[in-house]
Amino acid sequence: NLMKELEKCSKALGEKVGVDIVEAVLERKRKEFQEAAEQLDAIINMNTGTISVLGQRIKELDENLSKFSSETEVKACPTCETELSLERLTQLIDKFSSERGEAEAKLAKLRDDLKEANTERKQVDQKTKKIDAIDPERLKNLAVELTEARDNVARQKTEVEEFEKQAEALKKLDEELERLEGEKRGLEEASKEFDSAKRRLDKLP
Numbered sequence: 001n002l003m004k005e006l007e008k009c010s011k012a013l014g015e016k017v018g019v020d021i022v023e024a025v026l027e028r029k030r031k032e033f034q035e036a037a038e039q040l041d042a043i044i045n046m047n048t049g050t051i052s053v054l055g056q057r058i059k060e061l062d063e064n065l066s067k068f069s070s071e072t073e074v075k076a077c078p079t080c081e082t083e084l085s086l087e088r089l090t091q092l093i094d095k096f097s098s099e100r101g102e103a104e105a106k107l108a109k110l111r112d113d114l115k116e117a118n119t120e121r122k123q124v125d126q127k128t129k130k131i132d133a134i135d136p137e138r139l140k141n142l143a144v145e146l147t148e149a150r151d152n153v154a155r156q157k158t159e160v161e162e163f164e165k166q167a168e169a170l171k172k173l174d175e176e177l178e179r180l181e182g183e184k185r186g187l188e189e190a191s192k193e194f195d196s197a198k199r200r201l202d203k204l205p
Helices: 002-013 022-069 086-132 136-203
Strands: none
Touching: 002 022, 002 086, 002 136, 022 086, 022 136
């Protein structure tokens, strides 16, 4: 059970841990994930803001391009309001078109970056959730239980060995008693034979 729990913790933390170091690794990982989350939040906020600004700028450029491309509207400079020559008008349309293209490219890149940052942020949240589920105290208790169980097994093994020694000693005693009983029976038989022979001798004239 403890080994399974440690395996699960090691997977969540991304490195192999034991009961003795799990708290330190957990603290370090929490700090790492917190820093990563803060950095990603900063990127997300910055990109979101820049996307909004670029979107607004593209809208303005579209309005200007629409105005300058119109056949009915009088073409005036957007800043000084003076009427524009065809050459100046072409220059401005080229400039706004070029700027719009650059803005669109930047916007596409920012959206990709934002998507990536949001994905990474979710992953950091998932990792944080996993390590938050780690309970070092529970692991310590499991380790204590395991040590106690091992001690009990060792003690029981010692007791069994002691019982086996006592059983062996008892077996030897039983064998010795049996031998002595045999000797006793032999002596009793010899004594009976001696008494019988003595009685027969006594009856002789």
